[in-house]
Each structure stands twice: as C-alpha cells, then as structure tokens.
Amino acid sequence: MNIGHNVIALTIPLGPSEVHPVLLKDEDGLTLIDTGMFDQYDALIQAVKDAGEAPSDIKRIILTHQDTDHIGNLPALARELPDAGLFTHPGDLPVINGSQPMLKMTPERIAQLPEARQEEFQQFLEQLKQLKDITELHDGDHFPWGGGLEIIHTPGHTPGHICLYLPEQELLLAADELRVVDGNLAGPWDAATPDMPLALSSLLKLKDLPIRSVLCYHGGLYEGSPQTLIKSLTEAL
CATH class of the missing domain: 3.60.15.10 (Ribonuclease Z/Hydroxyacylglutathione hydrolase-like)
Known part of the structure; x- marks a missing residue:
C-alpha cells in the first residue's frame, strides 16, 4: 500500500x-x-x-x-x-x-x-x-532516502529503538513506539516494553513534530496526528 x-x-x-x-x-x-x-x-x-x-x-x-x-x-x-x-x-x-x-x-x-x-x-x-x-544510526541523523528522513532514538521498548520521520510528508514511521488498536492510536505495548517510563518519555521527542499520519509496525496506518495521545500519555512525566 x-x-x-x-x-x-x-x-x-x-x-x-x-x-x-x-x-x-x-x-x-x-x-x-x-x-x-x-x-x-x-x-x-x-x-x-x-x-x-x-x-x-x-x-x-x-x-x-x-x-x-x-x-x-x-x-x-x-x-x-x-x-x-x-x-x-x-x-x-x-x-x-x-x-x-x-x-x-x-x-x-x-x-x-x-x-x-x-x-x-x-x-x-x-x-x-x-x-x-x-x-x-544515531539520534538526529538525516538521510535522503524516501525523500528525506530523520532518525529519532526512542528507547524503552528496547535500548536502541528508533522511529523514522519523513518531514516532507509529515509521516512518522513509529515502529513499536506507537500501535494502532481497533482503529485507534495507542502507546507502546506494556507486555513487550521492559522500560515503559523510558518509552513514554521517548514520546516527548515526537510531541513538537508536524505529523499528519503514523505508520505503526503493529496495526498499520493511522491518518491523523499523534499529539493528543502523546500529551495524555506523558502529562504525568
């Protein structure tokens, strides 16, 4: 697709x-x-x-x-x-x-x-x-692939977990930092995330990015911004 x-x-x-x-x-x-x-x-x-x-x-x-x-x-x-x-x-x-x-x-x-x-x-x-x-690959690295992408280190799910952000398309490739569950965007899966506080803290790296859509490894494409979810998941941090 x-x-x-x-x-x-x-x-x-x-x-x-x-x-x-x-x-x-x-x-x-x-x-x-x-x-x-x-x-x-x-x-x-x-x-x-x-x-x-x-x-x-x-x-x-x-x-x-x-x-x-x-x-x-x-x-x-x-x-x-x-x-x-x-x-x-x-x-x-x-x-x-x-x-x-x-x-x-x-x-x-x-x-x-x-x-x-x-x-x-x-x-x-x-x-x-x-x-x-x-x-x-390091946090903040930029590459020309796919029209240009940025590496965002988002540890917690694993120590070296990364997301990829394509600014030209305002697209976030979230890997396992976010999921789509029953059509709704969700945070990392507790059972597979050894350091959930760190994973939630990592979401703060995404909070100021202009994002129109999110592709999650589990759940697929979510059309829309993740910012409301990120705010709700991180407001206690």
Whole structure:
C-alpha cells in the first residue's frame, strides 16, 4: 500500500495479526525498514513483489530495533543481498550482530518453546553472528532516502529503538513506539516494553513534530496526528 510519496507499507501475516515493514523508493533502489519474523521470508519477498518491486533492488536494510519480528529475516536477506547496507542504532547493535543475548527472547524463554522452535531460534541466533558490518544510526541523523528522513532514538521498548520521520510528508514511521488498536492510536505495548517510563518519555521527542499520519509496525496506518495521545500519555512525566 502506497502511504506517501515513495513510501510503501508492506503487509505480512504474523499469527492472528499482521506486521508492516516499509519500503522507501529512490532512484538508486529500495530501502527496507524491518524484515518480519524468521519464518516469514517467503511472505516478505512475495509482499515486495506484490508491491510491484523487485527484491533484488533492496540496497539498504534498516532495523528499528532488536525484536525477532523485526530482524527475523535479516540473515536470509543478507545472504541473498550481500551488497545491501545494514543499519541500526548502537543501543541494539550488539544483539543484532549476535555478540549479546536478546533482551526479551532470553535462553530461559527459548527453552519454553517447542523443541523444533528452539532449534529454529538457535539457528537464527548463530546466523546473526555471521552478518557483515552494520552501520550505526544515531539520534538526529538525516538521510535522503524516501525523500528525506530523520532518525529519532526512542528507547524503552528496547535500548536502541528508533522511529523514522519523513518531514516532507509529515509521516512518522513509529515502529513499536506507537500501535494502532481497533482503529485507534495507542502507546507502546506494556507486555513487550521492559522500560515503559523510558518509552513514554521517548514520546516527548515526537510531541513538537508536524505529523499528519503514523505508520505503526503493529496495526498499520493511522491518518491523523499523534499529539493528543502523546500529551495524555506523558502529562504525568
């Protein structure tokens, strides 16, 4: 679904719901933002093709944070697209390159999964260690992709969580900092946000931005400003 100039929201089934990686289109190729769960590779590639794009045109992959439903297909994509640049915030980089354990999918939690799923996770974690160099993204960085974007570091959901703001379109790519639930905009999901006070404080970085629409990884597109919600969630801070 085209949600703005040179911006395509992909839709990939995840259990009973969906997730929404994003493609940014530029003359030199595509930028993919987040990759879906590691058993969604075929669905991700099909979604890119259904959008009328060629997976081989992906030149950059941005990871908004370390959670498995965002980085799951990174090893497969890195194998198929060895020249694509990889980007993430340093707060989550040690997890994404496999040098530190995941914040939420701990060994204890993985051990509670069915045996076949445990094996898949262990294989995935080993594959992360084989990734090539990943470029660091920092708060306030600007890039020309998708007509121009700004990196906004919004920790709390994870230490290195980022949102991306496209000022020309007044579009916020919120990753997991915001959600759409039953058509309404909502804050971070408590159960998946280890430091909720920090995540809510991070919302203050968004409060003065002119935003006309928000694309959430969980829930999809919200047409409208998030400022009323941000004010209500942060007024006690």
